[in-house]
Amino acid sequence: MFKFYVALWASKLMMGFYYLRKKPKTDMPGLLACKICPDFLKIIAKPKLTIAVTGTNGKTTTSALVNDFLRSSGMTTSFNDWGANLMAGFATNLIRGVSLFNKPKVDCSVLEADELSMDTEMVKIKPDYILVTNICKDSLRRNGHPENIFNHIEHCFRLLGDKTTAVLNANDPISCELDRDGRRVFYSMTDARTYPLENISKDITVCPRCGGRIVYDYRQYRHIGRFKCERCDFRTPHAEYPAEFVDLDSRTMMINGHEYPLISDTIFNAFNVLSAVALLRELGYREPEISSFMATQKVTDIRESSVEYNGIEYFAYAAKSQNVSAASTVFEYMAKEPSDKDVVLLMDEVQDKNHPTETLSWLYETDYEFLNSPHIKKIIVGGHMYLNHKLRLLLAGVPEEKIVAVEEEADIPQYVDQYGITKVYVLYEIDYVTKAKNMRDSIVAYAKGGK
Numbered sequence: 001m002f003k004f005y006v007a008l009w010a011s012k013l014m015m016g017f018y019y020l021r022k023k024p025k026t027d028m029p030g031l032l033a034c035k036i037c038p039d040f041l042k043i044i045a046k047p048k049l050t051i052a053v054t055g056t057n058g059k060t061t062t063s064a065l066v067n068d069f070l071r072s073s074g075m076t077t078s079f080n081d082w083g084a085n086l087m088a089g090f091a092t093n094l095i096r097g098v099s100l101f102n103k104p105k106v107d108c109s110v111l112e113a114d115e116l117s118m119d120t121e122m123v124k125i126k127p128d129y130i131l132v133t134n135i136c137k138d139s140l141r142r143n144g145h146p147e148n149i150f151n152h153i154e155h156c157f158r159l160l161g162d163k164t165t166a167v168l169n170a171n172d173p174i175s176c177e178l179d180r181d182g183r184r185v186f187y188s189m190t191d192a193r194t195y196p197l198e199n200i201s202k203d204i205t206v207c208p209r210c211g212g213r214i215v216y217d218y219r220q221y222r223h224i225g226r227f228k229c230e231r232c233d234f235r236t237p238h239a240e241y242p243a244e245f246v247d248l249d250s251r252t253m254m255i256n257g258h259e260y261p262l263i264s265d266t267i268f269n270a271f272n273v274l275s276a277v278a279l280l281r282e283l284g285y286r287e288p289e290i291s292s293f294m295a296t297q298k299v300t301d302i303r304e305s306s307v308e309y310n311g312i313e314y315f316a317y318a319a320k321s322q323n324v325s326a327a328s329t330v331f332e333y334m335a336k337e338p339s340d341k342d343v344v345l346l347m348d349e350v351q352d353k354n355h356p357t358e359t360l361s362w363l364y365e366t367d368y369e370f371l372n373s374p375h376i377k378k379i380i381v382g383g384h385m386y387l388n389h390k391l392r393l394l395l396a397g398v399p400e401e402k403i404v405a406v407e408e409e410a411d412i413p414q415y416v417d418q419y420g421i422t423k424v425y426v427l428y429e430i431d432y433v434t435k436a437k438n439m440r441d442s443i444v445a446y447a448k449g450g451k
């Protein structure tokens with residue numbers, strides 16, 4: 001226990017230091033605590049309610065919805081809202097929630113959790129609820145195959161047993177098989193008529209129980225939809241929280257006969273709202289309360305961050321390189337978005353610049369084929385991966401005359417069209433917002449003649 005208190009006090013001191021420097025969004029205090037006391041996550045006191053949110057896509061938005069709702073309803077919470085979703089982030093979150101004498105001082109901790117940390121770190125925290133958004137193809141280098149991700153989360157549920165309730169996506173044939181012997185509740189969604197394109201790389205193709213073919217009544221996106229196995233009784237499970245009606249254009253959804261506003265017009269955020277509603281209803285909150293909270297929430301609209309000049313709208317649009325499902329989704333949006341446009345690809349794995357060689361496989365699982373669209377007039381690729389992107393685009397059937405590949409990103413603006421298009425999208429690595437906005441602004445400046 002001596003080690004634990006040294007760890008707690010040292011990390012509290014460090015946290016105070018970061019607050020004084022106005023940099024509270026760091027996981028350094030948690031890292032220090034776990035270095036001093038390896039059992040820190042196990043020993044630190046937990047509030048009376050702990051909630052973990054994990055899954056490939058959507059966990060940041062969903063955990064923020066859950067946390068902000070609880071706060072708005074009068075609960076005190078601790079939350080790792082600065083993107084630190086591993087051991088050090090969990091520790092920092094929990095340190096915020098206890099006194100110097102390890103007594104809980106918040107009502108609830110909401111933990112956004114990386115999938116691979118579930119059976120090593122989250123299992124020490126023993127959350128009351130684990131919400132899983134989905135399991136999709138992610139970075140091969142970091143996460144391996146979806147089955148590997150599934151195994152880590154499943155292992156966590158097995159270690160936790162009945163202590164934890166699983167809140168699961170009935171439309172995901174991968175994550176709906178989690179925790180089959182445990183306490184679980186499901187959310188599901190009717191056909192939202194999103195008409196998804198076919199992906200070249202499937203997240204799941206055969207039934208996890210018998211190896212039979214999985215067929216769909218409808219899909220919402222990728223492998224998410226109402227499915228069944230052709231050979232056995234594996235099918236979309238019955239859901240306690242079904243969205244019976246979804247209208248993305250008017251941004252509303254009916255769940256068990258109650259109407260909820262959506263936070264954006266995308267199917268992904270409809271699922272994020274749905275999963276948050278399922279969890280909050282499980283916690284006993286009433287529909288009108290949740291519904292009026294959702295009406296106050298809004299995902300930042302990409303149009304708000306666009307710049308217009310001379311009849312062309314310029315966007316900076318986040319994508320995630322290496323995350324096959326997320327990148328493909330953005331490319332699908334580019335294909336379906338009907339205006340004539342240029343696309344600038346800045347997905348050059350800046351963070352991996354020093355060891356980029358082993359990460360190429362994601363390019364070949366991502367649907368570059370979607371970019372072979374008549375609406376896309378030109379694709380400009382920059383950064384140290386530029387030739388890899390060009391090769392992949394050629395293999396996807398994009399005519400060579402539509403591709404401009406430049407190594408120096410500073411050269412990009414001069415190749416962006418100024419006529420014959422109405423939109424320009426700069427697709428950038430999600431962690432590099434400023435860099436992307438600077439690129440968009442230099443493209444606009446070049447168009448204005450200022451260079």
Ligand SMILES: [Zn+2]
Pocket residue numbers: 207208209210211212229230231232233234
């Ligand atoms: Zn089967």
